[in-house]
Amino acid sequence: MDRRRFLENSLGAGLLLTCAGRAAASGRPLPEAWGLQLYTVRSLMAGDVERTLADVARIGYGEVEFAGYFGRTPAQIRAALDAEGLSAPAVHLSLGELRTGFEAHAEAAAEIGHRYLVLPYLAGPERPGSGGGEEPTAVAAGYRRLADELNSIGERCDQAGLRFAYHNHDFELQALEVEEEGEEEVRPLDVMLENTDPDLVRFEVDLFWLVHGGGDPLDYFWRFPGRFELCHVKDRTARGEMVDVGAGVIDFEGIFERAGQAGLLHHFVEHDSPSDPTASVRASYEYLAALDG
Numbered sequence: 001m002d003r004r005r006f007l008e009n010s011l012g013a014g015l016l017l018t019c020a021g022r023a024a025a026s027g028r029p030l031p032e033a034w035g036l037q038l039y040t041v042r043s044l045m046a047g048d049v050e051r052t053l054a055d056v057a058r059i060g061y062g063e064v065e066f067a068g069y070f071g072r073t074p075a076q077i078r079a080a081l082d083a084e085g086l087s088a089p090a091v092h093l094s095l096g097e098l099r100t101g102f103e104a105h106a107e108a109a110a111e112i113g114h115r116y117l118v119l120p121y122l123a124g125p126e127r128p129g130s131g132g133g134e135e136p137t138a139v140a141a142g143y144r145r146l147a148d149e150l151n152s153i154g155e156r157c158d159q160a161g162l163r164f165a166y167h168n169h170d171f172e173l174q175a176l177e178v179e180e181e182g183e184e185e186v187r188p189l190d191v192m193l194e195n196t197d198p199d200l201v202r203f204e205v206d207l208f209w210l211v212h213g214g215g216d217p218l219d220y221f222w223r224f225p226g227r228f229e230l231c232h233v234k235d236r237t238a239r240g241e242m243v244d245v246g247a248g249v250i251d252f253e254g255i256f257e258r259a260g261q262a263g264l265l266h267h268f269v270e271h272d273s274p275s276d277p278t279a280s281v282r283a284s285y286e287y288l289a290a291l292d293g
Contacts (some may be wrong), residue, residue: 006034026074030256033062034288035089037232037270041277045070046239050080055278057084059285063209065230065268066112074111081113090116090204090267092167095126099152105158116230116266117157118204119150120167127171128188136176143188147195165202165230166192173213175257191213195223203227205262206270207250208234217255217262226263233288234269244280245269246287253291 036056038045044052049070057065064086069077081088092112093105098119109117124130128142150166157164172189193203205228210217221228235248245252257263269288274280 007032014068030259030288030292031265031267033087034060034233034285035063035065035266035268036061036281036285037065037067037092037268039067039092040269040271040274040281044277049077050083053080053084053086056281057086059282060289061269061281061285062086063266063268064088065090065092065118065266066114069108074108078112088112088114090114090118090165090268092120094117095122096118102153102156106157106162109162110160114162116163116165116202116204117153118165118167118230119153120204122146123170133202137178140176140178140186140188140191143191144195147192147201150192151197154197158200163202163229164200166196167204167230167232168206169209170213173210186208187215189220193220193227199229202229202263204230204232206234207231207252207255208232208236211236211250213242218258221258221262225261228262228264230266230268231262231264233267233284234272235284236281242272244271244274244287245266245284247273247283256291 006181021282038052038056041052041056044055045068049072053064062085063114064081066077066088072080077088085150091105091109091112091173097105098117105117108114128134128146129139134142150164154164168189172192173187175185175187178184178186192201203224205220207217209232233245234253235243235245235250237243237248241248267288269281271277271280
């Protein structure tokens with residue numbers, strides 16, 4: 001990564017912190033710009049990246065989070081973002097990509113303007129206990145070893161002028177009955193939060209999956225303040241269905257009131273499988289924009 005790109009990213013981070021400071025000073029907990037996880041519109045991105053980004057900006061989003069570049073080079077992605085006045089603070093990368101292609105992804109991040117490399121999911125054998133039959137204590141130990149690896153990835157990101165974050169689903173909320181210092185329940189998400197260095201590993205809290213797994217966002221914000229710099233704004237019905245933001249029962253206003261405690265800087269709307277991606281991201285944006293009142 002060259003010095004110019006590092007300075008550009010550093011200046012960008014300073015601007016975000018300044019914006020966050022203004023919001024805190026004014027008592028306004030909402031972000032300067034709502035973001036969109038582009039996985040929501042992946043079918044449109046596969047057809048036309050530039051047009052999709054233009055449509056996203058036209059709706060009102062100011063930030064996007066990538067999950068693949070759809071055959072475009074970093075330079076082409078940066079040009080498409082600049083053309084629409086968008087920024088892309090984060091990108092999702094698999095554990096395999098982080099393990100074997102870190103340097104290339106760090107270079108791409110510098111060119112595009114990403115600040116965060118985010119691990120979005122643990123697949124197959126990457127997930128402790130995925131083989132079945134393991135004792136809960138052994139599974140918990142596996143998550144502590146995973147936390148050590150996350151710290152190592154976070155250190156590499158830090159050295160490259162980037163930040164590293166882990167994104168949760170619901171399986172990290174499944175309680176494990178462990179027998180350490182007496183019998184107690186532990187959740188993998190708690191194990192990772194407790195065993196990662198806050199200066200090296202941030203978390204991207206997916207509000208749908210946290211609630212779906214039985215977690216309370218406000219409880220996590222209270223117990224682990226400042227750890228959740230990014231979030232996925234996703235809604236859930238009382239029956240557990242994923243819906244557009246504002247069409248479910250998650251109390252986003254209450255959650256955003258605690259944004260300062262959580263450490264939230266970036267808010268990305270997401271819907272895993274909308275029937276009409278454009279209508280979905282528009283409806284979600286309109287709900288969130290109305291919170292600005």
